[in-house]
Amino acid sequence: MDEAVQAVRRDLGSDAVILETRATRRGGFLGIFSRTLVELRATTADQVRPKKAPTSPEPPVITTSVHARKAYLESGIDPSSTPLGHEARREQTRSMARSMLKEIDVPQQPAQVTAPSQEGAFRDELDEIRGLVERVLHVQQHRTPDETPPVAEEVFDLYMDLLAQECSEELAADALNAVTSTLAPEELVDRQRVRHALVDHLATFIPVADGSLLSTSPDGRPLTMAMVGPTGVGKTTTVAKIAAAYRLRQGKKVGLITLDTYRIAAVEQLRVYAEIIGVPMHVARSRDELADTIERMSDLDVILIDTAGRSQKDTDRIAELRSWLEQIDPHEVHLVLASTASRSVLLSEAEEFSQVGIDRVILTKLDEAVNFGMLVEVTHRIGRKLSFLTTGQEVPDHIETARPSRLAELVLNAGGVS
Ligand SMILES: Nc1nc2c(ncn2[C@@H]2O[C@H](COP(=O)(O)OP(=O)(O)OP(=O)(O)O)[C@@H](O)[C@H]2O)c(=O)[nH]1
Ligand SMILES: [Mg+2]
Incomplete structure (x- = not known):
């Protein structure tokens, strides 16, 4: 990743802005022996601010970095060996999210930064993470902070839950993007509705045989x-x-x-x-x-x-x-x-x-x-x-x-x- 960022800065100047980082696995079988390719989307700083506000905001797109998991592992916590409660696991994931979001080089926007720092000790850690997520989202979509739709609380919590259950960042983001793009804004704040939509979506990922016991042999043998x-x-x-x-x-x-x-x-x-x-x-x-x-x-x-x-x-x-x-x-x-x-x-x-x-x-x-x-x-x-x-x-x-x-x-x- 460092190499890629240096290449961008070399080509676009030292104030180049990284708009998006994407790490994909290529090759291998069942994901094994595959390689990680890192893609960066970048632009010069003066290109970042949009000229015209879009009339209807798109649903937020959640993307993440593979380095988040690396940061998680480097935190010294082995998620597979530590018998943690749900809340403790979610807490670990929050710290992972912070590492991830800091790593994505998002330009600072005054409206997003000053308000939380003025509130100082009153700021909830979760809001900090959510703010970072939203900043990432608006940069990805070329929006100013005012135009960024908030990440619905339910969607955000579910995203964290998926990561806490060792769902890959890719699957968690894909699943929640699918949910946010099919639900209306008022449905996105309805916890039950969001959960049902996520269950329906995840269920499509799981191949399942006919739910009954096979009772007859197709060829006369037992x-x-x-x-x-x-x-x-x-x-x-x-x-x-x-x-x-x-x-x-x-x-x-x-x-x-x-x-x-x-x-x-x-x-x-x-x-x-x-x-x-x-x-x-x-x-x-x-x-x-x-x-x-x-x-x-x-x-x-x-x-x-x-x-x-x-x-x-x-x-x-x-x-x-x-x-x-x-x-x-x-x-x-x-x-x-x-x-x-x-x-x-x-x-x-x-x-x-x-x-x-x-x-x-x-x-x-x-x-x-x-x-x-x-x-x-x-x-x-x-x-x-x-x-x-x-x-x-x-x-x-x-x-x-x-x-x-x-x-x-x-x-x-x-x-x-x-
Ligand atoms: N908690 C739990 N234990 C299970 C379950 N299924 C099997 N076990 C237990 O797992 C242990 C091993 O079960 P076995 O059926 O002997 O496993 P196996 O795969 O035949 O083992 P080997 O023949 O030695 O390879 C036993 O103590 C089972 O009671 C399950 O669904 N839940
Ligand atoms: Mg056996």
Whole structure:
């Protein structure tokens, strides 16, 4: 960024004004290995003031800088490891916003600067940030301060909430720009209206499978579903919950197979669930045994396959899993991911397990999650449809078929799953 600013000053003179900074990620897969490109829009100082006031102000456009997150991290706070309350997280985000806004080199406008400083100690810190946001907005839109529409309190708070939940600045800004451009000015001050519009908008980001349990196989074979994923995310528990839903709610003939002969007691764990639910359960110790077992279960309606948890870094074992599943060609392979993992871990898990051939994503442990904004974004970037969400340890109750608005609602309900 410094280099870019110096280049602008060299070309346009030392009093050049930076109108807009934009950092975009380019290249890579699932956002990984991508590069950050920095774009600056600048002009000479005498070009900044508009000649004529626009008659009807446009809705504000919120843009941010990637350096905000850098400043946040440099503050010594690791957002993924610090168990903070909602208010404390919002406070961190405010400080991030201040760093971000100071970094964007906005020319000082007397009307904006003198009033707050005269009020001195009475000035709310939040107003300071809001003032900075508005200054950025009017500079971007070539307006004088008088022409800048205020950032509605609700919109501003929601923007901060999204950042506090580790939503990227890009997604938060896009979502709120979409909301501000579709709502009338009087709706923008209606908290409920703004929240509903944001839920609706975020829901469009989340690919979701048909909200009901798939009940018939498309090809006459038993409907075959395999659960794969990292260690300890809840695969076996989720297999038991889905088996119970098919058996107890739909009266289907269900069978379970486990491929996990790796972890001590893994077989026993699934066997206990199978006995409680009242379904047959088999262990497959080799590829051939798996094919034979599937053959022997051909009179069932549904076969659920549990697999051993694998680190996303263990590419050999993930490749082995692929070759086992390839030969039986399940109708659906569900990648099971824990909502408690960080954004980067989730994206790397999705990338590595994609070689198995993922059809659906299950998010588990939603009851323990805190960063729902991040989950919306990660789900969007993974691009596979969400099938189930799990919300606790209890079998069979703590599972729900995914709905588009569920995660979006959780983003706005800081209290989490109820
Ligand atoms: N809080 C919470 N805990 C869950 C949820 N789902 C599973 N668990 C717990 O997570 C732990 C691991 O669950 P498992 O089902 O054994 O996980 P797994 O992915 O099969 O683990 P491995 O087979 O060892 O890879 C258990 O204590 C479960 O009770 C959930 O939705 N919420
Ligand atoms: Mg397991």
